[in-house]
Amino acid sequence: MKSSSVIRRAVARRAVLVATAVALAAGCTAQAGGTGRGTVSPAPTSAAPAPTQSATGDDKPSSSATPSTGSPSASATTEPPKAKVLMDDGDENTQVRELQARLRQVGYFDRAPTGFYGTMTAGAVKAFQKKRGLPQTGTVDETTWQKLKAMTHEPTADELRPATTNKLDAPDPRCLTGRVLCISKESRTLAWMIDGKVVSSLDVRFGSENTPTREGEFKVEWKAREWTSTIYHTPMPYAMFFSRGQAVHYSADFAARGYAGASHGCVNVRDKGKLAVLFDQVKVGDKVVVHW
Numbered sequence: 001m002k003s004s005s006v007i008r009r010a011v012a013r014r015a016v017l018v019a020t021a022v023a024l025a026a027g028c029t030a031q032a033g034g035t036g037r038g039t040v041s042p043a044p045t046s047a048a049p050a051p052t053q054s055a056t057g058d059d060k061p062s063s064s065a066t067p068s069t070g071s072p073s074a075s076a077t078t079e080p081p082k083a084k085v086l087m088d089d090g091d092e093n094t095q096v097r098e099l100q101a102r103l104r105q106v107g108y109f110d111r112a113p114t115g116f117y118g119t120m121t122a123g124a125v126k127a128f129q130k131k132r133g134l135p136q137t138g139t140v141d142e143t144t145w146q147k148l149k150a151m152t153h154e155p156t157a158d159e160l161r162p163a164t165t166n167k168l169d170a171p172d173p174r175c176l177t178g179r180v181l182c183i184s185k186e187s188r189t190l191a192w193m194i195d196g197k198v199v200s201s202l203d204v205r206f207g208s209e210n211t212p213t214r215e216g217e218f219k220v221e222w223k224a225r226e227w228t229s230t231i232y233h234t235p236m237p238y239a240m241f242f243s244r245g246q247a248v249h250y251s252a253d254f255a256a257r258g259y260a261g262a263s264h265g266c267v268n269v270r271d272k273g274k275l276a277v278l279f280d281q282v283k284v285g286d287k288v289v290v291h292w
Helices: 005-027 095-105 119-131 143-152 252-260 273-280
Strands: 030-032 038-040 086-087 179-184 187-194 198-205 216-219 222-224 239-242 247-250 267-269 287-291
Touching: 038 239, 086 095, 086 143, 086 267, 095 119, 095 143, 119 252, 143 239, 198 273, 216 239, 239 267, 239 287, 267 273
Parallel strands: 179 287, 247 267
Antiparallel strands: 179 187, 187 198, 198 267, 216 287, 222 239, 239 247
16 A cells, blocks of 8 residues: 555645646646746736837837727817808898998998998908907808897988999089090099089099000990900900090909009999999990090
C-alpha cells in the first residue's frame, strides 16, 4: 500500500490540473511572467481603454473611445423660422407704391412713390425698423407692415401718384405752343404740355459729364414700348427717341438709386406707371425741348 503522504500529493496534483483546465475553458489567457512560469490571468473587464499619449505628452482619448451621450449643446437647438418677406429689393408692384406712400406720411421717404423697391426704399424701411426696435433687415415682413399700417392712413390717389416730387420751373418759351415734352435740366422735370398748359409732369435725370444729354429743340422720331439698348444692353421701357439714340424712357436704376446715378445721355424717368400713360398720349412728330 502507498503511504498516506504519497496519496495526498497525488490528490493535490490532480486538483491543480483540474483547476487549470476549468480556467482555460472559461476563456482566461496565459501571460508570461517574470519567472518564465505559465500563470493564469483574469478575463478582461469592461473598463474604458487607456488613453493614448500625444506627441506633446498630453493624454488624449483614443479614437476608439465611445462618444459622450450627454444632452445636446445649445448650438444644436433648432433656430426659429425666419419671418416671411412680403416686399424686397427688386419688387415692383402696387403694394410697394403703397409702402412708399405710407413711409412718406411718417417722414421716412422723401420722394414720390414709384412702385419700385430699390436701395432708397430699403434704406427707408431699415430706418423705420430701427426706430421701432425691429430687426433692421431692410425688407418688409408682416410685423413691419402691420406696424407701419397702424401708424398711417390709407394713401389717397394724390399720395400714391403725386404730380411730381420736383417743383416745375417756368417753361421755356418754345414749350408754350403745340404738343411738347418740355424737359428742364434746372428743375430736373419733364412737363407734358399742350398749347401752354401742363397736362402731367414727371421727375427725370440726365447723362453724366462724359455722356451728356443734348440740349435743344427736337422731335419724337420713333417710339418703342419695349426696347433694349444695343450699346449698353440695358432695358429701356416706354422709349421715345428724339436725338440720335437719346430717348425719354423708364429707368429701374433711377427708381432704385435716384440722383446718385446718371444715364448714358437719355432722359430717365423713375415713375413707370405715369410714363406708361404719357407714352400712349405722345405721338411721333411731337416737339421735345431740353433746356436749362
